[in-house]
Amino acid sequence: MTETTDPTPGAQENQTIRRRAATPPDQRPVSDALLKRITRYSGTLSTEAVRALEVELPFFAELSADQRAEIQLIIQSAVRDFVTWMRNPEAQHTDTIAGFKLLPKGLGQGLTLQQTVQLVRSTLEYFELVMPRITHNERQRGLMIAAVLKFGRELGFTAASVYAAAAENRGAWDTRMEAMIVDAVVRGDQYADLTSGASALNWDPTTAATVIIGTPRDDLGLASVTSVHKAAIASGRHALAVVQGARLVVILSGEPEGSVVVPQAVLDAFSPDGPVVHGHTVGTLVEAPDSAAEALSGASAVSGWPGAPRPVAAIDLLPERVLGGDRGAATTLVERVVTPLRGADQSVETTLRAYLDSGGHVEKCARELYVHPNTVRYRLKRVSQITDFDPLNARDAFVLRIALVLGKFADGGSQET
Numbered sequence: 001m002t003e004t005t006d007p008t009p010g011a012q013e014n015q016t017i018r019r020r021a022a023t024p025p026d027q028r029p030v031s032d033a034l035l036k037r038i039t040r041y042s043g044t045l046s047t048e049a050v051r052a053l054e055v056e057l058p059f060f061a062e063l064s065a066d067q068r069a070e071i072q073l074i075i076q077s078a079v080r081d082f083v084t085w086m087r088n089p090e091a092q093h094t095d096t097i098a099g100f101k102l103l104p105k106g107l108g109q110g111l112t113l114q115q116t117v118q119l120v121r122s123t124l125e126y127f128e129l130v131m132p133r134i135t136h137n138e139r140q141r142g143l144m145i146a147a148v149l150k151f152g153r154e155l156g157f158t159a160a161s162v163y164a165a166a167a168e169n170r171g172a173w174d175t176r177m178e179a180m181i182v183d184a185v186v187r188g189d190q191y192a193d194l195t196s197g198a199s200a201l202n203w204d205p206t207t208a209a210t211v212i213i214g215t216p217r218d219d220l221g222l223a224s225v226t227s228v229h230k231a232a233i234a235s236g237r238h239a240l241a242v243v244q245g246a247r248l249v250v251i252l253s254g255e256p257e258g259s260v261v262v263p264q265a266v267l268d269a270f271s272p273d274g275p276v277v278h279g280h281t282v283g284t285l286v287e288a289p290d291s292a293a294e295a296l297s298g299a300s301a302v303s304g305w306p307g308a309p310r311p312v313a314a315i316d317l318l319p320e321r322v323l324g325g326d327r328g329a330a331t332t333l334v335e336r337v338v339t340p341l342r343g344a345d346q347s348v349e350t351t352l353r354a355y356l357d358s359g360g361h362v363e364k365c366a367r368e369l370y371v372h373p374n375t376v377r378y379r380l381k382r383v384s385q386i387t388d389f390d391p392l393n394a395r396d397a398f399v400l401r402i403a404l405v406l407g408k409f410a411d412g413g414s415q416e417t
Contacts, residue, residue: 035083037134042083045130046076052126059115075123082151124152177201178225182242182249185211186296188289198285203238207253210281211291212262212311213299215274216248224248227269235263247299251288256281262311275302276311297326319402330406337387337403338410344386349404351379355391356401 038045050072053060060068127148132141181197195205216224225241228250232239238253248270252262261278270276277298279291298314301324305317314321318336321329341349351369355376358364362380366373380391387403389396 031140034135034140035086038131039080039083041134042076042079045079045127046072048130049075049123049126053119053122056122057115057118060119071119078123078155079127082148085151086147120152120155124148124155127152175225178240179242182240182251183244185251185285185288185292186244186249188293194285194288198240201240203240203253203285205285207238207285208255208281208283209285209288209291210252210256210261210278211288211295212250212252212266212276212278213295214248214250214270214276214311215246216243217269217271220269224269228266231263231265231269234265237263237266239266249292251285251292261313267311275299275308277302277314277317278311279314293328297321297324297329300324301326319399322402322406330409333399333403334406334410337389337400338407340386341383342407344382348379348382348386351376352383352391352400353404355380356397356404360392360397 050068053071063071128145131148132144135141135144177197178201181194181201184194199205216222217227220227222243224243225248228239228241228248232252236254240251242249250266250269252266257263261281262276267276277295279294279298282288282291294314298312298317298321301317301320302308302312304320304323305312308317315332318329318333322333338349341352351365354368355362355365358368362373362376366376369376383400384390384392384396387400389400391397391400
């Protein structure tokens, strides 16, 4: 006679129970009495397992009482879940290890993945030793050992999945926090708590910082941030970075090494086809908005100097920044060039103006001033010593010309007031 299948809800479970009841006792995987006995002693088993862990694992004794108690509850829950699975091996038993999934909520900050693996392994080794002793016969003892091993494997995979998810969440949190910090620096947000946020990302709040702006590499896109992190570590630095549209903003820790402000490894993380501009190095991350403002101004004006070096300091782009409307750059250029020139002999500034107006001809300048050419050369050398800009260099001459014009603007403004 052919057995029919009952399609009603719960019929499959009832059929499983009937088949189990129809199976002779000596052929059943594990008796109901044995499973009930394991459930009854789950508390004792978990307590003894915790004692075994205290002896075998040195770090376990250093956990707080609450952490050890929670681990004991997890072990006790795992024993009950094991019994549930043993009653119906065809069930999706990985869903019954709910107790272990509570681990990150209470202990995620106290245990590493390696320590969790050691906990699972030591606990299962204890169960492999104890549980077979409460079986009825040799056959059930072998089945129990195999079941414990299989269940332990699933428990280990669950631990790995839980920590993988936690790591992903932590990575996402770190990325958001990093983006928020860099964005606050770029905006110049005076109310942002840069120190505590950066400390959570292992940034030393007392270290120097330099803001660098460029274009992310086309082949990396958002992954340019990861490339910057690796490059900074390879250079013995630390970096916070974010891709903001078409630009890559980096805050690099540490003082410049000589004249090298941006290490080559970090520079290579930017697109080779675009300029890279950096602000001045500041003492701490709290001062980084000043460096960011300078770098942003330089980045918006660097196109005015096609021959700019890579990387280029924003301070070297003062003329382009002035022409782009940066009033702060105009003030800086006057203070850097005009003010010290006027602190020297008046003839130095006069000679510089005459030299620039003559198109850079020493002899023509000398004739207009009625002095010897060597006198002109001497005074131009004085200009270079005072301002650090050499009038005989075409780029420096351009900077000096813009500075002198700004100086006259400043004179006119002071006279009007």
